[in-house]
Every structure is written in structure tokens, then in C-alpha cells.
Amino acid sequence: MTKGRASNAAESNNPEVRSWTRLAAIGALLAAFVLIAIVVVGGGSGGHTYRLLFQTGGQLVQGNQVLVGGRPIGSVESLELTDDSQAEVRISTDEPLHEGTAAVIRSSSLSGIANRYVSIVPGPDNAPEISEDAVITGERTTSPVDLDQLFNTFDEPTRQGLRDFIEGSSAAYAGRGSDANETFKYLNPALSTTRHLFEELSRDQTVLKDFLVSSSRVATAVAERRDDLSSSIANANVSLEAIARRNRALDRSLVLLPPTLREANTTFVNLRFTLDDLDPLVADLKPATKDLAPFLRELRPVASKAVPVFRNLRRTVRRKGGANDLAETLRDLPTLRASADSVFDDAVDAINDSEPTIRFARPYAPDLVGFASKLGQVTAYYDANGHYARVMPAATGAFEYNGGQLDPTYNNPGQLFDFFTGTPGALDFFIRCPGGSTQQNSGWPAPTDHPFTDDGNLLAGGQAPNPKCDPNQVPTGVLP
DSSP states (O other), X not given: OHHHHHHHHHHHTOHHHHHHHXXXXXXXXXXXXXXXXXXXXXXHHOSEEEEEEESSOTTOOTTOEEEETTEEEEEEEEEEEOTTSOEEXXXXXXXXXXXXXXXXXXXXXXXXXXXXXXXXXXXXXXXXXXXXXXXXOGGGEEOOOOHHHHHHTSOHHHHHHHHHHHHHHHHHHTTOHHHHHHHHTTHHHHHHHHHHHHHHHTTSXXXXXXXXXXXXXXXXXXXXXXXXXXXXXXXXHHHHHHHHXXXXXXXXXXXXXXXXXXXXXXXXXXXXXXXXXXXXXHHHHHHHTTTHHHHHHHHHHXXXXXXXXXXXXXXXXXXXXXXXXXXXXXXXXXXXHHHHHHHHHHHHHHXXXXXHHHHHHGGGXXXXXXXXXXXXXXXXXXXXXXXXXXXXXXXXXXXXXXXXXXXXXOSSGGGGGHHHHHSTTTTGGGOBOTTTTSOEETTSSOGGGSSOOTTTTTSSOOOTTSOOOBTTOSOSSEEO
């Protein structure tokens, strides 16, 4: 053993031996790299290259997969445009292709753009292999049909209708995906049952033809009354919404419906005998009700006009809120009566005490009303400066014209009224009786009723400063 170790040590110390050892290691490493490169490069290229001609590239890109039956066998190497405007797609595959092979560009989903792949339909295995870099022409290839190409075949109203349908479907299924999936479970049985139904319907062609003709007539009649049908559908929608809001009450009603119908069955059986007993009564009522129809026709407009009256009466009798309707007023009347018992006596005494005052003031009512109604007419005249009033001096000779100005005639302003105290008959204009500012009424039985003379006590004959009135001091003319 010692001898062997010494021999190995001697060989390792030999420079020639060490050189050959290094060369052998480097050669083995290079061979390993070449082998790996051959495996990698050879596996990536697939070893078989073909050219496929399509009418359109269908959004293929370099690196898209080539599949056979869903299994990858290669990839797209490049895309080029031929002289005749076709898409030449160069692919590489791991397996050779046979004559009769077809190719289709497909998309893995609708949610992407460059998610296409080439689907190979291989030819028979007993057919000759296609040569390398051979061309598979357009007779054996199929270009994809994009969704936009399908939409472009529609006119604008159809595309708008399709957009509305898609938006409506999105709104209908929003938040109801699980319910929709549960519904689709029954789609296949429903379609199968529908197929059997239509097979039975089409078995007798004559009956089906008559049914279709009758249905077309019905549809025509319905189309003529589409406005009424639309209103009926709207009303039905409102009714169904109201029923849906009361689904619990509807459920209770359906639970109570069977016993109710059983009771109703017994009631209707007994009603049959009651109707037999009512026949003589109906026969006796026919003569008495022959004029009922004209009466109801005449009553109808009266009832129509009474609807707003009763509506307002309902608001008067009962309204929301407090102390604002007739019912609450009647409820408070006993309290009001108790409070008024002590007040009415005082009110009656006050009215009795005011009767002489009212009796005295009543004759002057025409003068007061005439003053209030004619006051605005005094200033009704107007010019560029605005409204003005026409006045007439009551006393004459108060001023005299002197060289373009008016000078007072009297030195003392109190002398202006000497005319009324020193001139006989000067106050006759101011001795009208109460009510003398209005004309006499031709319908009154006697002129003595107008103006008021207090049974002759106010007739002329008195002296100043308390002259009595003159009943002849009234406006001319007679009221109709």
C-alpha cells in the first residue's frame, strides 16, 4: 500500500501527466456544453418548419402556441405579408405533419387581444409527411372571424338594439349571478321539453296552419289596440308591484283560501235556493224599475259634479293635523257653549244698549258710503304733473284781482264766514237731511221715507245755529 501511494505521488508530480489531465477535463466540459446547446436549441426549434397562408393574420404574434387537440406541439416563429396580400405564418413543430393537415386560427377567450393560437387538424398518419418549409395554402387554412366583423354586418338600428339588449342584460343580472346560474341548470331540460312540444305541434300540419292563421288575426287585432294594451300592461305592472309589496299578506290569503272556498261552496249551494225565492220579487220589481235607467242617466252628471263637492266636504270634516276640521270643531263645541253661557247675556245687553246709537247712525250710511266711494274721483284728473283736484271756493268775494295778483278782500280772515251768518238763506245748501246725498228710489212707497226726517222732527223750520233739514235737498233724478 505504501508502494502504491508513492507511485501515485510520483505520477502527480510529473508535469506531462498533469497537462494531459487538464486537457481531458476541459474536453469533457466542452462536450457537455455542446450537448446542452443541442438539446435546448433543438427542442426550441421543434425540428420541423412549415408555412401557413391565411387571408388574415387574426392578431397572431410571434411566440403564440401551435396546438393539436389542445396539446402544444410548437409555436409561431414569424408573420409576413405575401405579394398577394395574404398572411404567411411560419410555425415550428416538434412532430412532422402529414398531407391533409388543416390549420385554424382560434382565440383562447374574448377577454384579450393577442391571445390567439394556431389549431392544427393533422392529416392521416398513413399519409406522406409534408416536406420541410412546405406551404399549406388557403384551401386548408381558416382565418378567424372577429366579433367586430359580425357587428359590422348589422345596420345602425340593429347595432343600437344589440347595445340596449346587452346593457339591459347587464342590469338584469347585476348582483343576481348565483340566481342566474341556478336558473341555467334547468335550461337543458326546458329546451328538451320544448323540442318535444314543438314536435307534437308540428305533427298535424293542418291544425298548426289553422292555429298560425288564427294567431296572426289575433295579433293584428291586438296591434290595432296597442294603446289599450300598453295601458293594460302598465296597470298590470302597478298591480303586480302592489301585490309583490304585500307578499306576506298574499301568502296568508292563500293559506286561508282553501277553507274559504269550502265555506263558499256551501254558501253558493244555499244561494241557489235563495235565488229561486227571489224570482217573484224580481218579476214584481221590473215594472217599478223601468224608469230607473233614465233617472240614473240624468243622475250621472249630478254625481260627477258632486265628486269635488264631497271631496272638499271630506277635507272639511276630517283633515290631518289638530284643530283644523269640522269633527274637531264639533268636539270643542260643548266647551265653547259652557264658556259662552256667561258671555251671551252680556253680549245681548250690549246689543240692546247700542241700538239707539245704531238707529241714529243708520240714516247717515249713504252719506258715509258716498264719501268713501267718491273721494277717489275728486283727484281722478291728472296732467303731466300728476293728479290734481278741482275745488270751488265756498265764499265769494274773498279775493280780488289787482295788477296780476290776488289780494284778500277782508283784513280779518274771520270775516270770510260773515256771509253765512249775515245772509238769509245762505245755509240752505247745508241743511240736507240724513241720506240726502243719494237719489230717491222709485220702488219706495213714499218720498217721506227718503231722506230720513225722524217722523217729521227734522223738517225745515228751525233756526241757526241748529237748522232743521230740508227733504228736497237731494240729487236730481230717481234710482231705478
